[in-house]
Amino acid sequence: MAGGGGLTRRRVIGNAVVVAGSNAAGFDALAAMVPDRVQPRSMPFGPDRVTLLPSPWLDAMEANRRYLLSLDADRLLSGFRTQAGLAPRAPVYGGWESDTIAGHTLGHYLSALGYVRVQARCDRAGERIAYIVAELAACQRARGNGFAGAFTRRTPQGKIEPGIYVFDEIRRGDIRAKRFSLNGAWAPLYNWHKLLAGLLDVDRLCATPGARDVALGLAGYIDSVFATLDDARTQQVLSCEYGGLNESMAELYARTGDMRWRALARRISDRATMAPLCAGRDELDGLHANTMIAKTVGAARVYETTGDRQAAVAARTLWSSVTDRRSYACGGTGDFEYFTTAGPHGPGDMGAHINARTCETCATYNMLKLTRHIHGWSPDAAQFDYYERAHLNHIMAQHDPQTGMFTYMLPMGTGAARDFSMPADDFWCCVGTGMESHARHGESIWWQRGRDEITLNLFIPSELQWHERGARIVLDTRYPLDGQVTLSIREVTGTDPFTLALRVPRWAGQPRLLLNGRPVAAVVERDGYVRIRRVWRAGDTLGMALVFTLRKEPAPGGGVLAPSAFFYGPLLLAADLGPARGEWPWRLPQPALIADDACALPVRMNDGNGIAFRVAALSAGQGAWPGELVLRPFAQMQARLAAPYLPCIPVAAWTPALRQQLLAATRDADDAQVVDAVDPARPHAMRGAMMCNRLGRAGWITATDMRVHLHVGAQPVALRVLYYDDDVNRLFTVRVNGHVIATENLDGRNPGVFAWHRYDIPPDIVARRRQVEVSFVGAGARGVGQVFGVQTIHA
Template sequence: MRGAAGIALMGVTPRVMAATGSMVPAKAEPFPLAAVRLRPSLYATAVETNRRYLHRLDPDRLLHNFRLYAGLAPRAPIYGGWESDTIAGHTLGHYMSALVLTWQQTGDAEMRRRADYIVTELAEAQAKRGTGYVGALGRKRPDGTIVDGEEIFPEIMAGRIKSGGFDLNGSWSPLYTVHKLFAGLLDIHAGWGNAQALAVAVGLGRYFARVFAALDDARVQEVLGCEYGGLNESFAELHQRTGDPQWLALAERIYDRKILDPLVAQQDQLANLHANTQVPKLIGLARLYEITGRQAPARGARFFWDTVTGHHSYVIGGNADREYFSGPDTIARHITEQTCEHCNSYNMLKLTRHLYGWQPDGALFDFYERTHLNHVMAAQHPGHGGFTYMTPLMTGTAREYSSPKDDAFWCCVGSGMESHAKHGESIFWQGGDALLVNLYIPSEARWERRDATLTLDTTYPMHGTSRLTFTDLGKGGHFPVALRVPGWASGRAIVTVNDRPVTPVLERGYAVVSRRWVQGDVVAITLPLDLRLEATPGDDATVAVVRGPMVMAADLGPSETPWNAPDPAMVGAEPLKAFVEQDTSTARYAARGIFRPADLSFVPFFSQYDRRSAVYFKRFTEAGWKAEEAAFLAEQARVRDIAARSVDVMHLGEMQPERDHGLTSEISYPVSYRGRQGRDARSGGYFEFGMAVRPGPLILQATYWGDERKRDFDILVDNVKIATQHLENNRPGQFFDVEYPLADALTKGKKRVRIRVVPHDRSSAGPVFGMRLFVAKKEPTA
């Protein structure tokens, strides 16, 4: 039963009971961000930290390539990281949006001044080119030089299209970057009516209209095989701003059939798809539904949201491992240091807002609150303002934030600067004559419809009570106030008006009080914040500890101290009885006698900025734990036996071992996954290194991850192929070893051999998480 449906009736006050009929409006819209000001809280701190970060960035450095490629002298040197690669320019689009949001959230006039300045610079660069195009993205030619990325588009128009999913004719996800620029321009236009921003967007739109007009439908699908962000949303929005039907037609043509058709047909085929490539496409479908009223886009968007939140999401609300969706209900097999790319959650929250506006339901904001608190708030460092790319959930893994030197500019730096500019955007909503409160964040808001000022006081989620005061109410009267009751509240929410208990109407995840409100009235809600266990989808034996909306983490010490201990396990029948609250202001608990190998302290996960955490725990009975210990000891004995017979070991992905073994490579990269280092090679590349040998039968052993997507590659010893390895879900949920016996002729009379790993065409090799040469075990004599 939903928590909202089972709210305890705390006293009966007939005069506030609702009339018959629905109390929650059929549709809703958020208060404008500019109408909300945050009061002191961790959210207000995040906005201020982010505001300082935006001030620190230099618009002219972000504009470097826009001017250079247009034939204008740059005004400042380019930034490093991704901004010095072929994806340059995506950060400026995010920055433009973040400037608008920060101006709306705080009123900082410098944000608006910078945004207008950027538009002026873009207009100059666009005029200098004379084609309508303006951009900073680069194109890597075969000789490795990076040039103006615009040169790929005439090739595409001529039908010469080459894409590997993220590379389009030598440019890194170019249409993704174009989408970010469109979004920034349209946000500035919407923010305060900057007509020049719309004019630049229209000119850019005309350029790409010509590009797509030159392609038949099959060629369009080839182009859309490379990540394109939410470009469909941009053209849909351009149609709304101008009324020009060509933009709507183009938005509908930018439709990736391979991905979107199954979602519209209510089919979950997300496994092995790059997650954040897909989410913006669904936001675009949501926008198309809002404009056209056609049901198919809405079906696809809602099914995708239901599928991702119900079957592909971690306890903190984020999704994806190594940026990719796994199979449904397989989260327990993917608890790694590469979980939860922040961009995914940024976009899932945008999609949630669209769905909620169509039909308000508190369950949508149960997900929003969880993700906003536990993932988004974990992704910004409150000190220097850096951002995470991934938010790791593997036990003992430290978070990694972008540097204060501003030399990263990952995609998640861009989405991070937007996320932390707008923490007030979803607190208050309105629909019909109803007021809805969806997030309990300390704030003040101006409700223009009622000529009212609202004040929301709370220390939630540390404490359960939130108080909403009608500080001013110019247009009083009888109307409903809907307070969201999360599903986890389990029927124990308490609602009062002016400190007197009332009986709310319970509907669609809300406690609704409808009465004649006057200035000074206070409606309050108290939610229970008990601890509970949540199992991962598909695996009841892997659990997390949650308090209200807040995911709890075992505190494993500072980030600078390596974590080398075994993963803690939860053993016993009633684990929550072992938790004792130590500090109510910080929600710190001690857990005694329930974890192996030692007792643990628990704190809110998001607050572990510079500390190591454990979030997921395997849960055992006492008997089950004894069996687990026995299996662990047996595996250790096997590993020790192979180590004793080893001739040479290659730790791939680690700098010194790769140097010691003379590694050479092309289109090959070190990787880190589940605490192990490794190396892969992409199509057209390889990696090769030397290993010591000695006389006698030898075995080459390679270690792989058992849930890899389909790939094929060859392994050669001194240029003789000894095996073709196929990886495709070989051993789900675990690393595994493959042994390749070497013929005596390969090593006879040699002290060293060269091992070479080569992917097949349009495939990749590995990752290989280490290789080892060891002496074959002698067969026992009869």
């Protein structure tokens, strides 16, 4: 695992040909509805069988529940009613819900409400679900053709039109597809996958009347569009992000047995990016991470329902690549949402990609979904070593339990503040997946393998109801504050034996087991579990003690300044740099540890019930530089500036020259001269009087004609623009106040690299002005390249 050690149990990607099915508990629930379904080896118990007990996970779920119920369903439905020709009952929300991707949140919202209804036994959530489904059905009746959507499209002239126009054009053979835009709409197939997934979730979890009918109606409309396309045009359409739309069609096939959905599920796969994965090849460098992970989750479901082994190869190949070679210490992946360059047998220089725009939360959400599929096929503790890392150190870290808000990215850069959403004015994709993630904390704790083995994969305080055995089992633990885990059999019927299997994390070494208070042998089997099989009786207890130690995991890349991450048990630690203030880049010295054995420096502090380590300031040749450091759990530092990676430098290498190099590592001469700047990923946090039309996906701006307004000073200024150098065939002009100052041709000269381009601005253009308008105008067929940042700087 890049930045966090490799997953070494190679059984993870073995040759098993079995697969997990639905989330329903018990194998009887998987009676084959289709002849080619592949039988699972392990299945999670559904959220109706699991009750969360007091813990940070329950706190997160409750904060999320409060936020979900604070939202106005009519505002989320506003665009759906408008597109159906019905009067909206409330104005649309802001942020992405006011853009051409409008409506994508509602699907996530339905899924989250479904889990809250079942997991938290929340009747209000159930009432909200029923209302939304009824409204969507009304929208479909008004349309009369199954269409349901809130998304719009923007014409080249900037006019906003109904989203259905996109598919009217596609039926006629007029297809204008870009990576995230289809005929002027922002990823409409991705949008529909979210809605279908939400409808299918509430159908499965809550048996909501009408939910499956609405899903079938929408799927029928989508199928009617694809029926007009030959193979070449289908591939053209699928070159635009489509989420896991194949997953929804495979799920409909599993529930109905209708071969129509089977055929469509297999058809929705773009060969350009999926064919290498299906052949077992990792050609992910520079691709958009969440796009690839989502469609691979869909491939996993296609395999489960059709037996398509190439789809299984694709899922295993991507999962192994991300977990072995493309993950940061928190378990997240992606730099500016894109996969970094990785070698054929190991990670690339992850150390060069530690910044403030790492780890899109959607990508981790989908990696956890993919891990559940992989685990069902060939269960191994290593899969949940990854799952726990990402769930604990990314998903929990991207949520503020005080406000219920979410981050888009989780920054790995030193001193980068977490940017949390606002309740009614953002609705990024990661707000949607955040809603789901913090409603689903109980779904992967308890698993069943065969008919008589219970597997404990996550150490989250909870209670399991195993109805088939009349058993009630309680998990009591303070984990991850310590390694003591206790299972108590509160109820059980019958005298047949069954097995309790407990995951032993790879970092934990040999655990200690106590059965009813007495030590028993703890044999960690090849798949990473300890198992106790016996006739269990009410009152029995099984305790496991895991040993927590401090360890460091270097980020790949080499060199004396290559940083390392520190872990205490499962927890990623980070240097606490003080209250969140300002924005990245961090301008103070990069903190570092100077020692031949860096793990010997931190000393455990008395920090109440929390975890903290102190590293004394540099003295006697070793310590923390430039001063004392305190390491705390990264997941709990929502309001703090953090350094999750620290250079660890041997004492002999600590020279004045190296010290100056370390000082320079956090300085950028051009950044120091910034007059004004816009970061498209944070349109609500822009400084001064800047204005920016909120075009494009958060993290970048792409448009045929994009404009931003930036301040200029009294001194001469120049312009800097951050591009993604994997962009190819992008020809466009860069203009200031309407004057062309440069013609840019992005040709993919530096694959996988983000690069600043500097342009001189003639003084007469900015003379006696306080602001300038910077615009980008397409001059070629593919239009403007992706713009990740725009700055005016002192010339």
